[in-house]
Amino acid sequence: MKVIDLRSDTVTKPSLEMRRAMAAAEVGDDVYGEDPTVNRLEALTAEMSGTEAALFVPSGTQGNLLALLAHCQRGDEYIAGQQAHNYRYEAGGAAVVGGIQPQPLEFSADGSLDLTLVEQFIKPADSHFARTRLLSLENTQAGKALSPQYLSAAREFADRHQLGLHLDGARAFNAAVFHKQSIADVVRPFDTASLCLSKGLGAPVGSVLCGKKELLADARRWRKMLGGGMRQAGVLAAAGIYALEKNIEGLQRDHEHAELLAEKLKQVPGLAVRREENQTNMVFLDMPIETAEKLKAHLAGKQIHIGTGQTVRLVTHLDLSMDDIERAAREMIEFFAKGKK
Incomplete structure (x- = not known):
């Protein structure tokens, strides 16, 4: 994987x-x-x-x-x-x-x-x-x-x-x-x-x-x-x-991937997703540290790596495809849907 x-x-x-x-x-x-x-x-x-x-x-x-x-x-x-x-x-x-x-x-x-x-x-x-x-x-x-x-x-x-x-x-x-x-x-x-x-x-x-x-x-x-x-x-x-x-032109794709990720994660009830109008390749999630640690561990088991803390920063880049973004979003949505927070 x-x-x-x-x-x-x-x-x-x-x-x-x-x-x-x-x-x-x-x-x-x-x-x-x-x-x-x-x-x-x-x-x-x-x-x-x-x-x-x-x-x-x-x-x-x-x-x-x-x-x-x-x-x-x-x-x-x-x-x-x-x-x-x-x-x-x-x-x-x-x-x-x-x-x-x-x-x-x-x-x-x-x-x-x-x-x-x-x-x-x-x-x-x-x-x-x-x-x-x-x-x-x-x-x-x-x-x-x-x-x-x-x-x-x-x-x-x-x-x-x-x-x-x-x-x-x-x-x-x-x-x-x-x-x-x-x-x-x-x-x-x-x-x-x-x-x-x-x-x-x-x-x-x-x-x-x-x-x-x-x-x-x-x-x-x-x-x-x-x-x-x-x-x-x-x-x-x-x-x-x-x-x-x-590689400069590819940065636009990274921005689009971040926008897609943010839109998908906004579907999670109660999850604070921050993405400003002038944001480029980053999405921020606010949650208790305990939830962030559980999310990080859950995703690590799926070969998806994120940071931790009260604000979790998600960063898109040229090594990620649209399918990767879809998969990452799906795993995060599943985590919250199962009430693991």
């Missing part, structure tokens, strides 16, 4: 065609700037995102950290969401490595940061305070695609307050597909953007940090310091190139 994994889109595996591209990749020493496949990936990503430069990094976590280090000095501050990945889920890297203070704020219901609220937390020019240098946004946030209008407003806000603007674009391609935009449209308002290749796009490893040349030069130095110089990394970059050239 095929395993259906709904825990995250990070679980995707490289296809046979992607593996062939990796095996055929021409390589060199990337720390010397001599890996032709890495250079091609960086040039391709910079062109697609409309940015001055790009830097291949092992992970989105490192891409975000490099951007924070390039934007901020010790004693500076960045503003981010309370549930933002680069505040909550990246081991405090900005504070530990860079001495950069985070100022977390609650996200709005649509995944944005209320700019009126952000303004209240920009520190005055006073020796008592950290210096607010950067506003960091996330797109998508919990699967919610930020509107183009909001991103333009954020750019104007950052300029008015002399702040840098960074995008954690772990799922920025999902946002682009959702709004029927190019990735350049999504990235344009930002000084830096970390774009992940290993989630919905299906590459096994890697992100690309894009942005202004001056900031990217600093980021490249920080990458070396943090152990991100990967030498003959072309075998990984080839997967990224394949992902960018072949």
Whole structure:
């Protein structure tokens, strides 16, 4: 029986065609700037995102950290969401490595940061305070695609307050597909953007940090310091190139699968199913932890993997077919129909 994994889109595996591209990749020493496949990936990503430069990094976590280090000095501050990945889920890297203070704020219901609220937390020019240098946004946030209008407003806000603007674009391609935009449209308002290749796009490893040349030069130095110089990394970059050239359009299918899953689960009486209008490839289920644990165990016996907690996140991705979604929904509906909650 095929395993259906709904825990995250990070679980995707490289296809046979992607593996062939990796095996055929021409390589060199990337720390010397001599890996032709890495250079091609960086040039391709910079062109697609409309940015001055790009830097291949092992992970989105490192891409975000490099951007924070390039934007901020010790004693500076960045503003981010309370549930933002680069505040909550990246081991405090900005504070530990860079001495950069985070100022977390609650996200709005649509995944944005209320700019009126952000303004209240920009520190005055006073020796008592950290210096607010950067506003960091996330797109998508919990699967919610930020509107183009909001991103333009954020750019104007950052300029008015002399702040840098960074995008954690772990799922920025999902946002682009959702709004029927190019990735350049999504990235344009930002000084830096970390774009992940290993989630919905299906590459096994890697992100690309894009942005202004001056900031990217600093980021490249920080990458070396943090152990991100990967030498003959072309075998990984080839997967990224394949992902960018072949897998972007498939994200629309993932969004449709999430919508189908949500609609089917809404048939369960009393089950709180959350899916917002701007949600892409995620569905959220609210339930007692005890119920979530039982559901997880039930599904594991059917070779279906989900997370747990009071909010269960279900994530669709390119390794899942329509039949997989139908089967997963059917098993969940059966669980609740039998009163196992």
